[in-house]
Amino acid sequence: MIGGVEATPVDISPVDKFREFLLTKGMRLTPEREAIVNAVYAEHDHFDAEQWVTDLSGRRGAERASRSTIYRTLNLLVEAGLLRRVARTNDREVYEHDYGRQRHDHLICKKCGDMIEFPNEMISGVLEKVAEQHGFRMAGHRLEVDGVCAACSRPPARAHRKLDMI
Amino acid sequence: MIGGVEATPVDISPVDKFREFLLTKGMRLTPEREAIVNAVYAEHDHFDAEQWVTDLSGRRGAERASRSTIYRTLNLLVEAGLLRRVARTNDREVYEHDYGRQRHDHLICKKCGDMIEFPNEMISGVLEKVAEQHGFRMAGHRLEVDGVCAACSRPPARAHRKLDMI
DNA sequence: CTACGTGCAAAGCTTTTGCATGGAA
DNA sequence: TTCCATGCAAAAGCTTTGCACGTAG
Numbered sequence: 001m002i003g004g005v006e007a008t009p010v011d012i013s014p015v016d017k018f019r020e021f022l023l024t025k026g027m028r029l030t031p032e033r034e035a036i037v038n039a040v041y042a043e044h045d046h047f048d049a050e051q052w053v054t055d056l057s058g059r060r061g062a063e064r065a066s067r068s069t070i071y072r073t074l075n076l077l078v079e080a081g082l083l084r085r086v087a088r089t090n091d092r093e094v095y096e097h098d099y100g101r102q103r104h105d106h107l108i109c110k111k112c113g114d115m116i117e118f119p120n121e122m123i124s125g126v127l128e129k130v131a132e133q134h135g136f137r138m139a140g141h142r143l144e145v146d147g148v149c150a151a152c153s154r155p156p157a158r159a160h161r162k163l164d165m166i
Numbered sequence: 167m168i169g170g171v172e173a174t175p176v177d178i179s180p181v182d183k184f185r186e187f188l189l190t191k192g193m194r195l196t197p198e199r200e201a202i203v204n205a206v207y208a209e210h211d212h213f214d215a216e217q218w219v220t221d222l223s224g225r226r227g228a229e230r231a232s233r234s235t236i237y238r239t240l241n242l243l244v245e246a247g248l249l250r251r252v253a254r255t256n257d258r259e260v261y262e263h264d265y266g267r268q269r270h271d272h273l274i275c276k277k278c279g280d281m282i283e284f285p286n287e288m289i290s291g292v293l294e295k296v297a298e299q300h301g302f303r304m305a306g307h308r309l310e311v312d313g314v315c316a317a318c319s320r321p322p323a324r325a326h327r328k329l330d331m332i
Numbered sequence: 333c334t335a336c337g338t339g340c341a342a343a344g345c346t347t348t349t350g351c352a353t354g355g356a357a
Numbered sequence: 358t359t360c361c362a363t364g365c366a367a368a369a370g371c372t373t374t375g376c377a378c379g380t381a382g
Contacts, residue, residue: 057339091346091371138273140313148303
């Protein structure tokens with residue numbers, strides 16, 4: 001559990017949810033697609049495409065998937081509501097799970113790159129009101145808060161020691 | 167005014183503010199840089215780099231600026247607090263004035279691309295509280311709300327007529 | 333046998349950068 | 358003379374795409 005954002009119970013597995021989605025589009029759940037969903041949903045919270053290209057395209061056998069397939073599948077997973085593009089770091093799109101997780105946004109430290117999650121009911125509430133006022137049918141939002149995290153704000157102990165020695 | 171977001175009084179012109187900023191960095195306000203600030207602050211609210219490359223690199227004389235200079239200057243203007251990168255459309259970074267304007271965020275229509283501005287005191291308030299709770303020193307934020315605007319939600323009149331004729 | 337998928341390599345795009353030239357202080 | 362800037366062309370880097378080949382149904 002990260003940054004106080006708790007998981008919410010999930011009744012259908014990501015793979016099954018993806019299969020459902022694919023069916024509605026006349027598409028198939030191939031071994032490659034399944035491998036990608038499993039990999040992506042196994043552990044990571046925030047990741048970029050390259051991480052999985054390195055991992056999955058290096059494998060042998062049924063668990064393998066090429067760069068193209070990975071990119072194509074990530075797009076499908078976003079469409080399916082399983083993944084969400086939450087930020088852009090080093091020119092790379094950053095993804096995270098958007099299924100079985102409480103809605104949240106991120107504080108992004110520009111020194112260490114850490115992404116701190118926080119629940120966003122308040123924000124969503126405000127946005128719903130704003131959208132309504134404008135007759136805007138809101139589909140979602142993407143909020144990146146940038147700044148410096150607590151750890152990086154504190155001058156490191158090493159610097160102090162160094163200073164003392166002068 | 168756009169989306170109910172009013173301008174706030176400005177005492178120093180954008181060009182002068184930019185000159186000040188450049189001075190603190192030991193840099194100069196060249197004719198190219200001045201042309202870019204003037205162009206950018208003359209009218210547009212939302213724009214991308216390419217728009218000004220097309221315009222400014224096509225000119226002759228002192229008002230001209232090359233692609234490189236435009237990109238470099240836009241970065242400086244962001245650093246100087248004169249511009250803000252607010253969204254990404256068609257893989258291009260979208261800029262807007264960040265000087266002499268009330269703080270706001272955007273509802274972005276994914277059908278027509280329209281960007282509807284709304285004041286963001288509420289949002290900022292919430293974020294300040296969240297940041298404080300995490301000991302996070304907030305520098306700014308970027309909020310993109312996507313969905314469909316009122317106009318695009320309404321089925322166009324033409325469609326109705328067409329239907330009636332069948 | 334038809335449609336959907338994969339993998340590879342190449343293309344596409346925006347944005348950045350190396351380098352030679354030019355000008356301000 | 359010493360930096361700082363510009364412009365051009367090329368590079369960089371992520372993501373998408375054309376195409377030939379496979380394969381599920």
